[in-house]
Amino acid sequence: MKNLQEKLGREITVLLEDAYEMSGVEPSFSIPAERKFGDLSTTLAFTLAKKTGSKPFMLAGDIAARLQGKLAAVEEVRVAGGGFLNFFLRRDDFFTAQRRSLTEPWAPPARKEKVIVEHTSINPNKSAHIGHLRNSCLGDSLARCCRFLGYEVEVQNYIDDTGIQVADVVWGLLHYRRMDLDAIRRIPDLAAYLWELYAEVNRLFAADEALAAQRREVHRRIEEKAEPEYSTCLHVAEQVLLDHVRTMERLDIQYDLLARESDVIALDFFKAAAAELADRGVMAPSSDPGKQGCLVIHYDREKIEKIIVRSNGTITYVGKDIAYNLWKFDLLGRDFHYRPFHVYSDGRPIVMTASQPAASPPARSFGRGQRVYNVIDVRQSYLQNLIAQVLVQLGHPEAGANFIHFSYEMVALTPACVREMGLILEPGEESKPYIEVSGRKGRAVKADDLITRLEEKSLREVSARNPELAEAEARLLSHVIAVAALRYFMVKFNLNTVIAFDFKEALNFEGDSGPYLQYAVVRLNSILKKAAAADLDATSGAAGLAPLPEGERELYWELVLHLSLLEIQVEFALQNHELSSLATYAYGLCQKFNHYYHLFPVLAEPDPARRYLRLGLVLLFKNKIETTLSLLGIEIPGRM
RNA sequence: GCACCCGUAGCUCAAUGGAUAGAGCAGUUGACUUCUAAUCAACAGGCUGCAGGUUCGAGUCCUGCCGGGUGCGCCA
Numbered sequence: 001m002k003n004l005q006e007k008l009g010r011e012i013t014v015l016l017e018d019a020y021e022m023s024g025v026e027p028s029f030s031i032p033a034e035r036k037f038g039d040l041s042t043t044l045a046f047t048l049a050k051k052t053g054s055k056p057f058m059l060a061g062d063i064a065a066r067l068q069g070k071l072a073a074v075e076e077v078r079v080a081g082g083g084f085l086n087f088f089l090r091r092d093d094f095f096t097a098q099r100r101s102l103t104e105p106w107a108p109p110a111r112k113e114k115v116i117v118e119h120t121s122i123n124p125n126k127s128a129h130i131g132h133l134r135n136s137c138l139g140d141s142l143a144r145c146c147r148f149l150g151y152e153v154e155v156q157n158y159i160d161d162t163g164i165q166v167a168d169v170v171w172g173l174l175h176y177r178r179m180d181l182d183a184i185r186r187i188p189d190l191a192a193y194l195w196e197l198y199a200e201v202n203r204l205f206a207a208d209e210a211l212a213a214q215r216r217e218v219h220r221r222i223e224e225k226a227e228p229e230y231s232t233c234l235h236v237a238e239q240v241l242l243d244h245v246r247t248m249e250r251l252d253i254q255y256d257l258l259a260r261e262s263d264v265i266a267l268d269f270f271k272a273a274a275a276e277l278a279d280r281g282v283m284a285p286s287s288d289p290g291k292q293g294c295l296v297i298h299y300d301r302e303k304i305e306k307i308i309v310r311s312n313g314t315i316t317y318v319g320k321d322i323a324y325n326l327w328k329f330d331l332l333g334r335d336f337h338y339r340p341f342h343v344y345s346d347g348r349p350i351v352m353t354a355s356q357p358a359a360s361p362p363a364r365s366f367g368r369g370q371r372v373y374n375v376i377d378v379r380q381s382y383l384q385n386l387i388a389q390v391l392v393q394l395g396h397p398e399a400g401a402n403f404i405h406f407s408y409e410m411v412a413l414t415p416a417c418v419r420e421m422g423l424i425l426e427p428g429e430e431s432k433p434y435i436e437v438s439g440r441k442g443r444a445v446k447a448d449d450l451i452t453r454l455e456e457k458s459l460r461e462v463s464a465r466n467p468e469l470a471e472a473e474a475r476l477l478s479h480v481i482a483v484a485a486l487r488y489f490m491v492k493f494n495l496n497t498v499i500a501f502d503f504k505e506a507l508n509f510e511g512d513s514g515p516y517l518q519y520a521v522v523r524l525n526s527i528l529k530k531a532a533a534a535d536l537d538a539t540s541g542a543a544g545l546a547p548l549p550e551g552e553r554e555l556y557w558e559l560v561l562h563l564s565l566l567e568i569q570v571e572f573a574l575q576n577h578e579l580s581s582l583a584t585y586a587y588g589l590c591q592k593f594n595h596y597y598h599l600f601p602v603l604a605e606p607d608p609a610r611r612y613l614r615l616g617l618v619l620l621f622k623n624k625i626e627t628t629l630s631l632l633g634i635e636i637p638g639r640m
Numbered sequence: 641g642c643a644c645c646c647g648u649a650g651c652u653c654a655a656u657g658g659a660u661a662g663a664g665c666a667g668u669u670g671a672c673u674u675c676u677a678a679u680c681a682a683c684a685g686g687c688u689g690c691a692g693g694u695u696c697g698a699g700u701c702c703u704g705c706c707g708g709g710u711g712c713g714c715c716a
Contacts (some may be wrong), residue, residue, distance in 0.1 A: 032659075043658065055695055082696055083660050123716075163716050261716095292716060297666070302643070302712065310714040317716045381644070409645075410710080433708070461678070472695060481678090493653070496645060498709070504665090505652065509678055511664040512653085519678050527675045572656070587663085598671095598680045612663065620673090640678065 001564035002571075004073055004094070005040070007030050008087070011071050012044070016063065020048055029087075031561060031630045034555060038078060038086030039561055045083040056083030064487035091557055092544035098564055099616055102623055103539060108150030115151045116328050116369035117143045117406075119250065120255070121158040121376070123165040124240040126198045127191040128247050129444035130501055131377075131411045131437045137490035137633070138408055139375035140253040141579050142220025144631045145570050146373075154366060157255045158324065163317075167219035169194045170232050172201040175214060181228055184235060191243035192446070194236070199442025223314070245342060245350065251483055252633050254344055257366050258352040261320060264334055264354035269323035270315050272334050277322075278312050282393045283308055299386045306386060318383055325387050329399045330368040338362050371402040378407045378496070406577060412436050414502050418443065434500040445501065454482035457507055458515075466639065477637045484514030484634040491632055492583040512587055513633055520590035520597075521625055521636045527602050527618050534603070538619040548613055552600055556617060559592055563624045570631065581634075586628040592622050623636040 009027045016022055025047055033042045045060035052059070060083040067077045067085075076088040078452065101438070113487040119139020122132050139155070146153045151607035160166075173179050177197070187193050205212040221229040248254070277283035277297070286296040286305055293311030297318075298304075308319040326332040339358035344349045351362050374384060384405035412434035418425055423443055429435055437444040458478035466474065489506050493499055509515040531538055545553050565585070602618060603610040626636060 028656080030656080030658085033662095034659075037659070041658090046658080049696075084659070086654085160716060166714065291714070304712070307714055312714075314714085316714075378645075380716095382711065412709095436710090465676085497653075498646080500652085502652080508665075511678090512680085513664085515678055520656080522677085523676055530675065531696095538647080540689095576656070581656090582655085584663090594679060595681095597675075601675065603675050640676075 001561075002567045004089075005568070008040070008071060008073060008400050012042075012067060014067055015070055019066065021051065025051075031565070032063075032084075032086065037556060038082055039089040039091075039557075040087040041085075042085050044081075045079075045085055049083065056210075059083065060085055076413075078170065092546075094564075095545060095557075095560055096543050098560055098620065099539070102619060106627070108148060111150045111152075112149055113370040114154065114368060115143075115146045115371045115373065116154050116156060116367070117146065117373045117375065118156045118158055118328075119143075119375035119406075120244065120253075121160070122244055123160055123163060123439075124237040124244070125166045126195045126240065126439050128447040129437060129439060130447065130450060131444060132244075133447050133450070133486065134408065134411050134490050134499065135377065136248050136253050136373055137251065137487050138406070138495075138579060139373075140248075140251075141487075141491055141582075141632050142373060142375065142574075143635065144404060145574050145579070145582070146572055148570055148627075148631055149574065152373075154256045154369065155254065156257045156259050156328075156366075157258045159237065159241055159258055160317075161233070161241075161260050162222060162265065164219050165198075165239055166233055167222055167229075168205070169198050169236060170222065171218040172197045172230055173216070173236070174228060174232060176201060176204070181232055181235065184232060187241075190239045192448075194240065195439075195442065195446065198439060202440045211427060222332065242342065245267065246453070249344060249452055249463075250448075250479075251487060252635070254348060256352055257338075258341055258350065259324065259336070260353050261324075263353040263355045264320050264324055265315075267334060267336060269332060269334060270319055272332050273319075273323040273326055274309070276394055277308075277390070278296070280394055282390060296385065299382070300389065302382055307382075318386065322384070322387055322390055325374075325391070325403065326394075328367055328369050328372050329391075329396065329403075331391075331394070331396055331399060335367070338366065346347055361481045371404065373404045373406045375406040375408070376601055377410050378539045379410065381405065381407055393624070404577075404635055406495075409498045410436065410576075411499045412443075413443070414500045417445075417502055420503065421445070434498060437501075450506070451482060451486065454485050454507065455479055457509070458482045458485070461509065462640065477639065480635050480637045481509070481515050481518060481640065483628075484518050485509060486514070487633045488514030488517065488583060491579045492587075494580050495577060516640070517586055517590045517625070517629060517634065518636055519640050520593050521622065521629070522638075522640045523597065524593060524618050524622050524625075525636065526639075527615075529623060530603055531615055536603075536611070536615060538612075538615040541616050542609050545613070547607070547609035549610075554598070556613070557594065559596060559617060560620065561590060562589065563620050566624050566627060569628075582628060583632060586625060586632065589621065589625050589628070593625070 012027050013022050027042050027044045029042050031036060045063055046056045049056040049059045057112055060079040064077045064079050064085060073089055073093065074087045075090050078086045080086050120132065120136045122128055143153050143155050173184050205215055218229050218361045255470055264442050274283065283295050283297050286294045288305060291307060294307045295309035296305040296307050299306050306318060309315055323332060337355060337357050338351050338352035338361050340349055340356040340362065341352035344350065376384060377477045388400050388403045391403055414434055415425060415430055416434060418435055455478050458481040459474060462474045528538060545556060548556055569582055569585045573579050600614060602611065602614040605614060
């Protein structure tokens with residue numbers, strides 16, 4: 001459909017050029033909700049009417065007359081409503097082209113741009129929670145969409161291994177629990193252990209300023225590499241990071257590179273950036289007496305001074321982030337060292353930055369992106385905007401334009417959910433619409449717990465439906481279904497919709513849910529499997545729709561039309577930063593398939609021509625839905 | 641105080657400025673001797689927070705108001 005629309009647009013422009021001023025006018029198309037309005041519709045007449053000051057309806061009539069019979073793919077052009085131009089396609093031609101595309105492998109356009117997607121970036125001091133899951137699911141699907149469209153994609157996960165958050169739990173382990181490093185190493189599930197400890201020490205810090213001061217002292221000692229704090233910090237950060245990587249691997253989410261803040265610091269990335277920032281006058285000493293000795297950047301949009309270098313000479317988070325993002329665009333003039341970190345079960349390596357050359361560094365290079373997506377929640381908008389501003393001020397407008405904050409709203413908990421988890425609501429919270437998740441307050445649903453809970457529910461459902469299944473196989477199916485439920489739930493909302501998390505909704509496997517989508521494909525695969533067993537070739541059959549009875553033909557055609565939109569849908573999702581539109585597209589296709597499935601039997605159809613046409617449609621459905629779902633990280637189980 | 645986001649069916653959410661505002665859940669009713677009922681069909685449910693404006697056309701854009709959320713730290 002994408003090629004057809006582009007061609008149609010060009011044809012129309014050429015045909016109308018003599019009569020109308022077409023510069024800057026690009027005909028755009030949509031599929032009308034009602035078939036009586038044709039297969040494709042354009043509002044071109046309204047656009048031109050505005051330019052010329054004439055009546056849309058009259059203009060549309062004239063345009064239709066000029067186009068009638070001159071467009072290769074179009075049977076008829078009609079005017080409807082106040083001036084809509086509706087196109088009726090040559091259905092058999094279009095259908096034949098769609099069927100042919102099934103036997104040709106998908107070839108995205110070759111693109112030179114390299115895209116870097118940063119997502120996840122969880123503080124390595126406790127287990128991941130539902131808030132992080134939204135980030136990772138969005139980021140991973142975003143990366144998959146970019147790959148699908150032909151971009152080279154590198155997925156990075158930024159690890160703040162030197163921040164105060166890690167220092168909090170280091171203090172808790174060493175000075176509160178009074179453990180030594182050996183004892184810490186023996187803690188079986190460190191991330192989960194720290195989940196509790198992190199919440200506990202933060203309660204202490206809030207209540208006792210002396211303890212909070214101790215925590216800052218621990219942080220300082222870590223920065224000075226003093227023992228035992230430094231080694232403990234390294235151990236904690238690495239173990240918890242490994243825990244996060246494993247959690248995300250359960251969801252089929254992988255990273256290419258783990259970029260550590262400690263390496264940004266050790267390799268003096270900021271120094272390189274600072275020289276440039278000072279030269280260009282972007283960063284300067286603060287004139288505010290309250291910020292004496294600080295280096296600041298004036299952020300125009302918010303009309304504020306943001307501290308980049310503290311009066312004690314240390315660099316703030318934003319400063320390090322500016323340097324890191326300059327590196328992503330290869331604008332820093334420096335590079336990390338690299339070392340292998342982990343190998344995924346499918347054999348893909350995951351690399352970590354290093355401050356020293358490694359014995360066996362990876363063969364590939366990292367960074368040097370032309371476009372950068374930072375998947376970070378909306379609460380960091382102003383810092384992300386500041387970085388974009390700095391890129392421009394440093395003389396890199398193209399990098400500034402290609403620096404994209406992929407912003408999304410937070411995940412929160414409903415008050416009912418907080419109560420259900422046995423946590424206490426503070427005064428006034430009962431009447432709130434939702435309550436922010438907070439690792440620091442221990443108020444969140446742990447990612448691993450939620451995944452496990454989804455797997456358990458799937459297992460009950462799978463076992464009930466397939467009692468003869470071996471447990472190992474049932475578990476495998478349950479896992480795939482649980483992942484679909486979670487990943488679909490995490491991307492189906494608009495980015496600026498706050499997800500007020502609720503177990504009942506997240507654990508729903510019916511209707512607008514991941515398992516619903518899988519179920520449609522499982523049924524459709526079952527038809528294809530039986531057809532293959534009966535030696536029916538789904539790719540053969542009639543070239544036109546004529547053999548279908550009239551009532552079916554219209555529906556069949558509408559389905560072909562919607563199935564052809566896949567590539568347009570992916571591009572739309574990427575352009576508008578709305579992966580939810582892709583989820584909605586997948587859901588719509590599955591609904592359409594289920595509807596068709598109930599109306600028209602495939603294998604039982606006695607007329608061979610009709611049977612082959614239906615089989616062909618089933619194959620088209622399989623191809624498009626499976627591709628869409630793969631972009632959302634959803635696999636299809638063998639049975640359900 | 642300033643900035644950003646949100647307000648659509650009982651609930652949770654959709655709807656590139658486009659034709660009669662759609663789904664799921666919950667409710668009522670019906671469909672498994674049939675390619676898997678994690679499904680389908682039907683009914684019911686709406687002053688799209690309020691008031692103006694822009695235009696061929698507004699849930700969508702602009703202004704004001706009401707209600708809710710978030711951000712603005714020598715934390716990250």
